[in-house]
Amino acid sequence: MTHSNPTEQATPEGQAAGVHFIHTRLKKEIEAGQVDRVITRFPPEPNGFLHIGHAKAIVLNFSMADTFGGYTNLRFDDTNPAKEEQRYIEAIKEDVRWLGYTWQNECYASDYFDTLYEYALHLIDAGLAYVDGQDAEVIKAQRGTLTEPGIPSPDRDRAVDENRALFERMRAGEFEDGAYVLRAKIDMAAPNINLRDPVLYRIRRQHHYRTGDQWCIYPTYDFTHGQSDAIEHITHSLCSLEFEDHRPLYDWFINHLPVPARPQQIEFARLNIDFTVLSKRRLTRLVDEGHVDGWDDPRMPTIAGLRRRGFTPQSIQNFCHEIGVTKAESVIPFGVLERNLRDDLNVRAERRMAVLKPLKVVLTNFDAEQPEYATLPNHPQDPSLGERQVPITKTLYIEQDDFMEDAPKKFFRLKPGGEVRLRGAFIVRCDEVIHNSEGQVVELRCSFDPESRSGLPGAERKVKGTIHWVSAEHAVPANVHLYDRLFNVPHPAKDKAVDFVTHINPDSVEHCGGAMVEPSLADWPAQTPVQFERLGYFIPDINSLPGKPVFNRAVTLRDTWAKLEKALRAQGT
């Protein structure tokens, strides 16, 4: 990316990208000379995996810094040792990298513990913080309610020396967990509850994944975040809307502490997508309770899950630009994410043929002893991707869905007595339908029209439908996983009275164990999306083996027939 004029930035859809209220505001600040470049940070807490909502924040932070000549730090907000783990650090770094971003500095709030401690002392000395010896419950009760002011703690007016001594003893480990807490002395009657003497430090004998047992007191988020921003000389601290109420507190610390810079916080609406959940708490539950197979389950909206599902970094970036950045809370249809994947893959994924649910077809007039070969382009619009030979033999497999004995008029695929083109090969006619003892269709006897072979003049002959196929003799058995939305209601967490897991879609995954794929798919390269013609975009699963392929379906192709069929069915035709 370059520092181009925003109107020159465009997504593949031609939509202006990156022009939103934050962009506008930063541009003005630059022009007014208030800042000379924009330095941002992406500040995850290492207590879980990143999800698509984080991607929005990542794209925003990196693109703003990039647009305005600065850089972005990756900072782990690790002030709560009870929840944080090293493995999440690794996963987060991998996800950010995979999305296509390179951070300037890898930072940890825990690296600032010494400085933060000094800042706390500074506040104490200034008479702006005090040590409170009351229980958490008592402090909570004294905080008041939304409509009633809080009442001051009896410890609120403790002498500075005494506060200092107590705080030092807190650090020295002289007290039990929870015995004391350091609080800012602001305003117990403030209408903004965050200003009612918030807790700055708590005693917690917890092994920290990075600082070990060096500390038994840990700073809270409020006392950590802004100061960390200042220490790193972050110019703009972009965060989600729920921190709006914290901004006065953020500024209060910056104003009362000898920090090296004056960062400013700007809030934007977090991402919501329908038919899924996007909170770390809920995603953690899905993993911990075994509703999914882990953080990287392809049904998960995590970056790791989307990656395994077959999403591309580019499609996620495009999605984030397309949805924009505002302060209005919105819910984006899951289909928007899927369409961005299709748009990205349509132009660059190679095409192959695969049959998910095979139906045997015997070409009665195909007498060649040796297989013949059809030449198919690897991409219909991009000849540079080359072509390949696909074997044709007397016995083929086609998709069960591509044959109907009792077909409606609009059904353009195979039916008894009807004709279809086998993609890249020739036109076949269904002469006979063979059933098993239960009446199921198990085999089709067809004859092909030799004149209609691709490349021959007879190929000009038009038939309504074209279907995909594989040679039975050459096809490679494969396992294919089809994924659907994880929840069967648009807003699983909407009703607080109902546990969201009750809305999990029991049919969110379908396994096609008997799929048959064309030979070139036998050892398809990992991490490489491919289009199975007429079916969708797929990617080898991490458990895929050469000769024993396993594919995940990332997304189907747009399917107007499915819609039409549904409409016809609704009319009763």
Add this chain to the structure above:
RNA sequence: UGGGACGUCGCCAAGUUGGUUAAGGCACGGGGUUUUGAUCCCCGCAUUCGCAGGUUCGAGUCCUGCCGUCCCAGCCA
């Protein structure tokens, strides 16, 4: 009922200091091309900006009052 924020087409979202017929994308509808019912290409799609008043020659943009939605009472972030 305290404080903070938001409300422009079904879903997103532009809308300069108030000034011609309210961008764009998605979705949707219609048509064309097509050996993927895919892609691609045309065309259509808000007399109206949560509602009601007011100021003004002129308001989505200013004022007043309502209505609706979200967030805040962790020693979580």
